[in-house]
Amino acid sequence: xxxxxxxxxxxxxxxxxxxxxxxxxxxxxxxxxxxxxxxxxxxxxxxxxxxxxxxxxxxxxxxxxxxxxxxxxxxxxxxxxxxxxxxxxxxxxxxxxxxxxxxxxxxxxxxxxxxxxxxxxxxxxxxxxxxxxxxxxxxxxxxxxxxxxxxxxxxxxxxxxxxxxxxxxxxxxxxxxxxxxxxxxxxxxxxxxxxxxxxxxxxxxxxxxxxxxxxxxxxxxxxxxxxxxxxxxxxxxxxxxxxxxxxxxxxxxxxxxxxxxxxxxxxxxxxxxxxxxxxxxxxxxxxxxxxxxxxxxxxxxxxxxx
Amino acid sequence: xxxxxxxxxxxxxxxxxxxxxxxxxxxxxxxxxxxxxxxxxxxxxxxxxxxxxxxxxxxxxxxxxxxxxxxxxxxxxxxxxxxxxxxxxxxxxxxxxxxxxxxxxxxxxxxxxxxxxxxxxxxxxxxxxxxxxxxxxxxxxxxxxxxxxxxxxxxxxxxxxxxxxxxxxxxxxxxxxxxxxxxxxxxxxxxxxxxxxxxxxxxxxxxxxxxxxxxxxxxxxxxxxxxxxxxxxxxxxxxxxxxxxxxxxxxxxxxxxxxxxxxxxxxxxxxxxxxxxxxxxxxxxxxxxxxxxxxxxxxxxx
Numbered sequence: 001x002x003x004x005x006x007x008x009x010x011x012x013x014x015x016x017x018x019x020x021x022x023x024x025x026x027x028x029x030x031x032x033x034x035x036x037x038x039x040x041x042x043x044x045x046x047x048x049x050x051x052x053x054x055x056x057x058x059x060x061x062x063x064x065x066x067x068x069x070x071x072x073x074x075x076x077x078x079x080x081x082x083x084x085x086x087x088x089x090x091x092x093x094x095x096x097x098x099x100x101x102x103x104x105x106x107x108x109x110x111x112x113x114x115x116x117x118x119x120x121x122x123x124x125x126x127x128x129x130x131x132x133x134x135x136x137x138x139x140x141x142x143x144x145x146x147x148x149x150x151x152x153x154x155x156x157x158x159x160x161x162x163x164x165x166x167x168x169x170x171x172x173x174x175x176x177x178x179x180x181x182x183x184x185x186x187x188x189x190x191x192x193x194x195x196x197x198x199x200x201x202x203x204x205x206x207x208x209x210x211x212x213x214x215x216x217x218x219x220x221x222x223x224x225x226x227x228x229x230x231x232x233x234x235x236x237x238x239x240x241x242x243x244x245x246x247x248x249x250x251x252x253x254x255x256x257x258x259x260x261x262x263x264x265x266x267x268x269x270x271x272x273x274x275x276x277x278x279x280x281x282x283x284x285x286x287x288x289x290x291x292x293x294x295x296x297x298x299x300x301x302x303x304x305x306x
Numbered sequence: 307x308x309x310x311x312x313x314x315x316x317x318x319x320x321x322x323x324x325x326x327x328x329x330x331x332x333x334x335x336x337x338x339x340x341x342x343x344x345x346x347x348x349x350x351x352x353x354x355x356x357x358x359x360x361x362x363x364x365x366x367x368x369x370x371x372x373x374x375x376x377x378x379x380x381x382x383x384x385x386x387x388x389x390x391x392x393x394x395x396x397x398x399x400x401x402x403x404x405x406x407x408x409x410x411x412x413x414x415x416x417x418x419x420x421x422x423x424x425x426x427x428x429x430x431x432x433x434x435x436x437x438x439x440x441x442x443x444x445x446x447x448x449x450x451x452x453x454x455x456x457x458x459x460x461x462x463x464x465x466x467x468x469x470x471x472x473x474x475x476x477x478x479x480x481x482x483x484x485x486x487x488x489x490x491x492x493x494x495x496x497x498x499x500x501x502x503x504x505x506x507x508x509x510x511x512x513x514x515x516x517x518x519x520x521x522x523x524x525x526x527x528x529x530x531x532x533x534x535x536x537x538x539x540x541x542x543x544x545x546x547x548x549x550x551x552x553x554x555x556x557x558x559x560x561x562x563x564x565x566x567x568x569x570x571x572x573x574x575x576x577x578x579x580x581x582x583x584x585x586x587x588x589x590x591x592x593x594x595x596x597x598x599x600x601x602x603x604x605x606x607x608x
Binding site: 235236238241243247248249250251254255272274275276277279280281284 | 339347592
């Protein structure tokens with residue numbers, strides 16, 4: 001990417017920062033999440049949430065969604081922490097905050113569709129991660145949740161250009177990042193990365209946001225396992241009705257994808273995974289993700305589009 | 307502070323409690339997946355519960371626990387599983403059963419195959435519906451191929467082979483007469499274009515569609531016959547392998563693999579899987595559907 005273009009993206013991202021909608025606790029929460037679990041006090045989290053009653057209520061409902069797997073909504077944030085663990089409650093908070101962090105009027109991309117994809121991908125990332133021993137599953141969730149944050153930047157900072165991108169992707173039935181490259185000359189990976197830098201997100205999450213479409217450019221030697229995991233989860237979601245709301249003329253061979261190779265190198269056990277069953281299980285959750293997004297982030301703009 | 311997360315979601319991804327929440331149904335779901343590769347999704351668990359219900363009634367209103375024993379303990383196990391599989395796959399045959407699969411076929415797969423074969427002298431596409439039952443699948447395929455006959459498949463010869471073990475099914479298939487139920491997913495466009503009305507409500511498939519298809523009786527376990535089914539571009543085998551034991555299943559799958567051309571595709575039913583029974587095929591995803599791919603020689607993925 002050329003330097004002037006990068007500067008232009010940075011400048012436009014700056015404007016997003018001045019938007020009023022970001023919940024007070026959002027940035028402190030991000031900071032909290034980038035510190036190690038041992039250093040975070042339960043009280044700190046509870047105090048943060050107490051600033052915003054509506055948010056707390058939303059979080060408790062979210063805890064009982066298929067994304068987080070509690071059978072009943074917990075009675076309090078403290079109770080949620082006790083049964084789910086602090087890390088997971090942090091990701092619940094992040095999920096809820098994120099939905100409120102941006103004004104969603106006049107997005108070129110239907111916000112409900114976007115959140116379905118983000119939450120769906122977050123869930124698949126965690127499920128994937130759970131198949132691989134010894135990883136930070138909540139980190140995988142967070143990476144999935146934030147990987148496409150650049151689309152939000154596009155909707156807010158490049159509305160006209162991105163409108164054209166959406167139109168082209170729908171008409172030609174191609175993936176959004178391909179349409180972005182053709183229409184704008186840059187993608188949500190770059191705009192998302194600019195926002196991630198601004199927000200001081202942790203290095204590995206920044207890496208995911210910036211590089212989750214890299215395999216197409218054959219730069220896999222340096223691909224981080226977390227990036228590979230998000231890349232594959234993203235593809236799977238787009239093939240299973242949790243995509244960006246339009247048909248993609250694509251054949252996806254996950255196991256032949258270089259990203260799969262990156263993961264298998266780290267996690268031998270992946271080679272014996274029953275991917276079809278994994279896919280069917282994901283289908284099970286699609287309806288509930290739709291319902292969760294509808295209650296937490298408002299209904300889809302138009303059901304016909306999704 | 308670290309507290310071990312206490313997590314016990316009922317289903318792998320979902321946590322919702324439904325009427326079919328009796329854990330025995332999920333046990334049965336897993337058992338069925340293990341023996342047949344059929345996966346009944348959460349929102350289809352009621353179909354499984356209904357099927358079990360009918361079987362339990364048939365067996366003199368036995369309780370679910372007793373029924374579970376019958377499914378898992380000799381001497382009834384194998385027979386009962388077969389009965390239950392019959393129950394839960396009933397009614398899955400209709401024309402245009404899976405639109406995502408047809409979309410993948412016409413938007414992604416056909417362009418790919420046509421592109422790869424473009425240098426060949428004879429432009430011929432061979433499709434096999436293995437276990438065609440009463441003909442819904444081959445007719446659906448034939449109509450979709452006819453839709454492409456002036457575009458992608460212009461100048462191509464399409465041959466569809468449709469086989470089934472059951473003589474009576476093959477006869478019914480040849481007749482090509484369907485009622486409302488079988489046509490519930492067929493749009494008016496296709497009804498008008500490819501059917502003629504027969505005595506009131508039933509519709510008969512038009513001759514130009516029938517012309518594409520050769521129906522015959524075939525046992526997939528008959529090795530000598532399977533050797534003659536060569537040169538296929540696409541094989542569809544929906545809800546048939548579920549009745550085979552693991553050994554015969556692998557044998558039949560190997561036949562299918564050999565019978566397919568390089569670059570060809572193998573399709574199962576929408577909720578069916580090969581369960582890692584073979585690593586010869588590549589599992590590939592399309593929007594809303596999956597298929598098994600025999601890599602083309604040029605793809606370098608063999």
